Amino acid sequence: MADEREKFAQRLVHAMQQAGYEPRPIVLFHLFNAKYRGSSVTFQTVSRWLRGRALPEQDKLQVMADLLGVEPHALRFGVSPRSRVAEARPPWPAGAGSRERQVVEAFLQLPPKKRELVGELVKALSESA
The missing domain is CATH 1.20.5 (Single alpha-helices involved in coiled-coils or other helix-helix interfaces)
Structure with missing residues (x-):
């Protein structure tokens, strides 16, 4: 299970970078809570997601995926090379x-x-x- 959480954290960090965000807990904390309509998550929760210590619940995963422009399933489980259909999103320019x-x-x-x-x-x- 720990390996699964670590892989999720790697995908989350990568998705944040591809979307032009610094993969830092404070950045995700503010972005997520500004968009999420449920009870706010704590800084510690977001930090655990980024460090591979915890996995988000499905409703939170959906919000993160929408924020970062990725499919929830791909963010949670990754994408196998043969099943990928979508075009890759270009990264944001340096700076x-x-x-x-x-x-x-x-x-x-x-x-x-x-x-x-x-x-x-x-x-x-x-x-x-």
Whole structure:
């Protein structure tokens, strides 16, 4: 069972890195609790997930998978090479951390007119740099 938890932790760390997040307990703690609709999990619980000391319950696994853009089954059990169908997600550029990912996610939640306005602002700022 310990090996199973350690492998899960490795997949969780990898999924966080691929999604542009630092694989640190404090990062996952804040991300998870901001999205999870049940009772908040503790910092210690999240730390145990990342260190391979515990496995999350299914409802929590689903939230983590949604946050990180992976399938819950793949996060929990891994993916066998022959059963993988989805395209690999490109990693975030070097230097892009969790703050940048949060900004992009907030941008994607904006209505189209506000997105356009933000796009114009970013363009103007990048031209003046």
